[in-house]
Amino acid sequence: MTITLSDEARQYIALLDEETGVAATDCLVDDDEDRLTFVVPPGTMGQAIGPGGKHVKTLEERLGKHIELVEGADTPEDFVANALAPAAVYNVTISNGDTTVAYAEVDHDDRGVAIGTEGRNIAIARRLAKRHFDIDEIELT
Structure with a gap:
């Protein structure tokens, strides 16, 4: 299934990749814009989170938004x-x-x-x- 990403979502995915080395496959920007939800490839959740949640905390501070991660799946x-x-x-x-x-x-x-x-x-x-x-x-x- 093809997923269309907004320019804003693509920019957030690039920031996640820069911080974590994980290229998300999707990003939802919550309507009230205080929360971002990234879908990361299967098996990359730990790398995306980082030791002790370091990557998520850094992104939250940098963007001023709550970050959620969802691990993708094949089924x-x-x-x-x-x-x-x-x-x-x-x-x-x-x-x-x-x-x-x-x-x-x-x-x-x-x-x-x-x-x-x-x-x-x-x-x-x-x-x-x-x-x-x-x-x-x-x-x-």
Whole structure:
């Protein structure tokens, strides 16, 4: 699936690459612009975060924005689970019908983490799942 990036998103990806050596595959600029969400290639999460979170902290200070990282995945099920992290996701099932829905089985104690304040976390997971795997909806079970 082809992802279209704005000039602003490409600039943020270049800054992430400069700081971490990891070239993100996607960047979402939150509407209120206080949060950036990067999708990094599978297996590069540790390098992107840096020792003790050093890279993320440096970028947050430099940009004045909260930085979120999501590890990319080869399958839609793994991607949805990664997008909902740090919530404990036990299983993801994809249902294809008129719409494509990902049903994510989330630990009861982590539902609030998966949803986030004012639904921000799940909204970002939904946007990313749509962009990367054409998933129309994510529902927590």
